[in-house]
Each structure stands twice: as C-alpha cells, then as structure tokens.
Amino acid sequence: MTGRAADSIVHTITARIHSGALAHGDLLPAERDLMAEFEVSRTVAREAVRILSSQGLIKAKPRHRPVIRKAGFGAAFDAAGSIVDNLLQQPGGVHNLFDTRIMLEAALVREAALSAGKKDIVNLKTALAANGAAIDDNDQFYQTDQQFHAVLYDIPGNPAYPAIHRAYTTWLAPQWGQMPRLADRNRINFASHTAIMDAILLRDPDAAEAALRSHLADAWDQVRLTFGDI
Amino acid sequence: MTGRAADSIVHTITARIHSGALAHGDLLPAERDLMAEFEVSRTVAREAVRILSSQGLIKAKPRHRPVIRKAGFGAAFDAAGSIVDNLLQQPGGVHNLFDTRIMLEAALVREAALSAGKKDIVNLKTALAANGAAIDDNDQFYQTDQQFHAVLYDIPGNPAYPAIHRAYTTWLAPQWGQMPRLADRNRINFASHTAIMDAILLRDPDAAEAALRSHLADAWDQVRLTFGDI
DNA sequence: AAGCATTTTTGGTACGACCAAATAATGATC
DNA sequence: GATCATTATTTGGTCGTACCAAAAATGCTT
Secondary structure (H helix, E strand, C coil), X not given: CCCCHHHHHHHHHHHHHHHCCCCCCCECCCHHHHXXXXXXXXXXXXXXXXXXXXXXXXXXXXXXXXXXXXXXXHHHHHHHXXXXXXXXXXXXXXXXXXXXXXXXXXXXXXXXXXXXXXXXXXXXXXXXXXXXXXXCCHHHHHHHHHHHHHHHHHCXXXXXXXXXXXXXHHHHHHHHXXXXXXXXXXXXXXXXXXXXXXXXXXXXXXXXXXXXXXXXXXXXXXXXXXXXXX | CCCCHHXXXXXXXXHHHHHCXXXXXXXXXXXXXXXXXXXXXXXXXXXXXXXXXXXXXXXXXXXXCCEECCCCHHHHHHHHHHHHHHHHCCCCHHHHHHHHHHHHHHHHHHHHHHHCCHHHHHHHHHHHHHHHCCCCCHHHHHHHHHHHHHHHHHCCCCCHXXXXXXXXXXXXXXXXXXXXXXXXXXXXXXXXXXXXXXXXXXXXXXXXXXXXXXXXXXXXXXXXXXXXXX
C-alpha cells in the first residue's frame, strides 16, 4: 500500500478488464458501490475513476455511469490527445507533427505501391472517384480527401495505422478546418491524389513517394499561407 | 460553467503555463491556495491538479508540491503508456507495434541515406564503434544497440522522433529484456548495423531500407523464438 | 399500452477534520 | 558562527457527511 490508495483500485479494475470480467461496453460500478467494495472513502473511489478515465480504460461522461472501453490503439491516442493539443500551440509544434505525417504517409504509399492487393486497389479507386466527384462540394471534398488517405492507412492491415490517421485528422483539424476551400484547390488536390494512385498502379514506390511528398508539401504551404509561420 | 468546475481551473493554469507565467520547474500553488484563489472547494482544486497531472503538464509526487512540466512529445507518449501496456497484452499487440517500428525505421534510414549530414555520419560511426566494442558485454551491447538506433531517430531533427524511440524501447522492453543475450547474436546484430551504416554511407536508400528490414525481421524472429506466437 | 409524474440513483460539489510525510523554523551544541 | 537535532508548520492523502441537479428507473393515470 505504497502511495495512493486509488492505485490499488485502478490495478484491480484493470486486471478485471484484462480477464474479461469487465467487457467492452459494461458499466463500471457506481462510486458508492466502489467505496463499499474496496472499503475506501468516496474521495478515493472518485480518484480511481478519474485515473482510469485519464488512462482511457473507461469513458466517463458527467452524470453518467462510466463505461468500460477495451484498450485499442485509438484509446492510446485519445489519452495523449490533451497533451498533444498543448504541444501544438508551441512554436513549431504543428510543423513537427505534420512532418511525421509526411514521413509516415511516404512510407505507406511505398508499401501500397509494393504490395497493395486487388481489394486495396479497388478501395483506392473508389475513394479517388468519390473525391473527384466532390470537387465542387467543399465539405464533401474534405470528407473524401480524408477517406482517400484513410485507405492508405488501411492497406498494411495493422490496426495501429487507422488509429494514427484518426489522431492526425483530429489533432490537425483546427488548422485544416479553418483553411479556405476553393474548387481550384480541390482540383489541385485531386490531381495529386490521382498522381499518387497512378504511381501505385505502376508499382513504382519512388514515384508514389515523390507524388505524396509533393502533395503534402503543397498542403503545408497552404497552411503557412493561412496561418503564417507556426 | 458547463460540466466540471475543475476544467476551468485547468484551463486557467494551462493558459498560465503557455504564457510563461508558470515556467518549467516552477511549483504549482498548494491545493489550499488554489481553493482560495478560484473560490472552490478543495475537492475541485484537487481534481484540477489530478487532471493537470494526467495531462502531463505537472508532475505530482505524493506529499510534494506539484512541479510544472512543460509539455513535450515525450509527455504525450507517457500519457499513452498505460493503455499501450494493456494493448500489448492482447493477441497480436506486440507484433502490431513492432510492425510500426519497422515501417518507421525503414523510413528513417531512407531519410538518413538521402540527407544525413556530416554530424549525423559522425554520430552514427561513433555509435556503431561503441556497439562493436561491446560485443562481449551483453548489457553494454544492449545499451549501444539502442543508442545506434537512437541516432537514426535524431537525424531528422524533429523532437517527435526521439520521443517515439524512447516510447518503443520502453514499451517493448518487457520482451527485449527477457531475451537471451549471446555474443553470437551480438555479432549478427552488429553486422546488421554495419550493413545499414554502409548503405547510408553509399547514399543508397533502397539498400539501407533492405538492411534495416532484414535486421528488424531477424530481431522479431528472435522474439518469436523466445515467446512463441504473440 | 402509452404518456406523464414521482421517486431513486448517480455524479458534482462543498465543508470540516485528521493523519503522516516533508519542509521550514527554531534552538541547542560545539 | 556554523552545524546538527528538535520542534512547528506546511502540504498532500484520506475520511465522513451533506446537499444539489441531472439522469434513470419506477409507478400511476388515462
């Protein structure tokens, strides 16, 4: 019983989630039940709930019973979310994050060029077509743009990548969301997507990477045009 | 005044940290001072401290005044740490994580081959030499092995990458730490490092990536040999 | 059976109190 | 006067009770 009493409760609940006694979607016992079960004050019970929540193991909305949330890669990024938000407000923060995105997506398109399956190609083509059809609808274009990139993150079949994509889009949304949207820019972006797609179809990783880097570098230029140096 | 009262305190403190009024290393006001300043109960003041702590903005040790900790990429991964630990105990969790490491390091060595500066080359050579000199000292080899990889994460000059490297080594330590260490294996790994280094010196990204992938695939085989399919 | 009003549950907050560890202040000793 | 041991204060950790408001469960009326 070193340190905080809440930690032992957290430990027990965590073990319960691991063992499956508490499954995804189950409700955590109410605070008053926890204090009875663990023989602690409500202060400690609340603290335990708060910790579990900050760790992403449960989802606690005000005045609602906390819900068990099975650990996934997405939950991991959620846990990091608030601190990343702070990070992004520091000088260079957004650029550093976007830089990692460029690097990762460059690797993803190489992977796609080398080993995309028939299903992946179909998904890419579908996403690209939807993107092209939405050039005159800014909101729709924004959606399908993200969807096209999302397909790239799906190709490796590793659940970590889609979670990373969601994290990127969430964290960078404040910038993207405020950027002016114009049909002309949509056309340019669609052309970039098409170039990436073509390179993948040609199974040319170098060309795919080059097209992707050009695309994202261009996107970054737009961010700087809108926000200045950040 | 929607939702939790603690959030507004968190918001104020966060703003204070951003503005520099509270700098890295400063001590947060005591809980009893916070409740006076914000005119709330100690319950709420404590909750605010806990939230700030879970967000990594402060470091709170039991019975010590909380210390301001400027948010860094490292803190973001710390926040995600406990979830990732859970995640890794699920089937395929370790593999999925290691897979992202392979992808990222492959991208890093390509980057290194294309644009490593003189300083970077020196750092790589130094790390490689230290690694080679430690072949017969398993602990030392483990250290220098990590250090060699760390240099790769330093090359882009983006603070996110070193943080990612620390996260990988921390999260995967349970596996790596339990793996048998033999001089023969050290020799193989050192040879792999040398091959990567050579490819970088030749400015050959494809060869560098191939060498890196071979190296990490081999490392994964060792993990599976030790732990079975995980 | 459907709609509505009432009771119970549940999280959010407040106040007051005590403990133990850590720190600051004090005084004794050399 | 500097150093060390002792006391006083600060500070976080825990407990208990109480009240509120929103949400959920319940019961009642039609």
